[in-house]
Amino acid sequence: MHHRDVSTSRDSYNAAAPAWQRGPAKLYDRLAEVLVDSCPGTLPGCRVLDLGAGTGAVSRAAGALGANVVAADAAWGMLAADRERRPPAVVADVAGLPFTGGVFDAVVGSFVFNHVAHPREGLAEAVRVTRPGGWVLASSFEADWTHPAKDIVDDAAARYGYAEPGWYADLKAETSVAFGTAGAIAVTLRAAGLVDVEVEERTVDASLRTAPELVAWRLGMAHLAPFIATLSPATQARLTRDATSAIGPDPSPLCPVVLLACGRRPR
Template identity: 35%
Template structure:
């Protein structure tokens, strides 16, 4: 559901927080009050892999689905359109409120603890949620717990390989002289894992799943100069923290650099309305909770 922390681009090293609790607290603070800004900007970016995510999880009519880290509810709504029986959770109350206004059965819950019994769901999906939890292995173990034997999990996350469009805002910040604030969240290295297809598959296997596989999804995100800037200016995600923590003069320089760099991403069929085509790369992984063997 969320945007890549890597949107900071080439700003240099960031402060490593002390432990997973600090990471999780920083993430909660970072997203608080930003549901509307997210929906108007980076939310459309994160919607792209949703059909592939649901296919990988085997979501069809009658499937009992949990959408974890639902955000504004895009994946949950898409699952419902397939006839699935959907529950949704998110750590941010503002995101949950917006998802509920869209008619979803959504509630606040923070990984790695979910308010559901063992084996409650046929499928679990998490769209970019693993980028935003301090204990990804514990989070996956909890998702395995609420998945029935034989059920499928599918997750997306931002990986090590990045499209040129993913660098745009970070490059603008660097060129504009931005100084990252010290309170940016950074995952404890002991909790990290290789952000590659193999690394994601191994992470799923390590959490007790079988039949794990992962691959890259590559696409051009179609947006506008103002929409893409609006997420950062609205304080959304790590890049938003960077931009909104700067002095007004620095923000103005970042904006000028951003407009200059946008020229490289204007598609050939642009109509002069500020349209951009931003190349992005994400990982999509899926696996199965092993079925109980017959006696």
């Protein structure tokens, strides 16, 4: 019998935080630093919203520069990770943020608007909570960028019974593609009410070079981590070994092509 998968991205992220911290966090921490550094305004002493905060990559990057950060994410499980060391956080959807207008100097959404079906509405909410003259920053992967480890690890997991969740298939085929070119992002930011919009395409060396690092990156992503957690430790170890040897001893390093976007709320 065919079962339609009904899990949502939020279910998956709620369950993914521990594996995310062991794998993808290294990549996303680096990408958050790059996005925060691209802010045209100064961040020390500013009120910054880390939107779609996950396990806090932007919170750490902006906090290190002296910003006062608040985090928001749809998935409580991601916000709860390492929470003793995190700034104040709220469970919230980008489509309806529980803040009054204009309270933040900057809103930073690192790899979140490529996850939502209606990025313009989410960005309009980000604009609403940004003060006039403040900045909204957003990043995404360039739609054509990929790395061989993605399919290799997904295929290895499929041999253990993994089936791609529906939300991830939609994200791959549509959502991330719609927010995956510089032109589309610029149009979306302007449609959300931002001015002085700029989008930079950049290749970032994420310092992930070995097969075990690449496997941990993939197995910690939200489409896979909840499935992996259902396997026994021995089976997880076998799948990890299979995926590692399928990647081989000399993989190409992880250097994603990312789009770094920013725009200003009109004064």
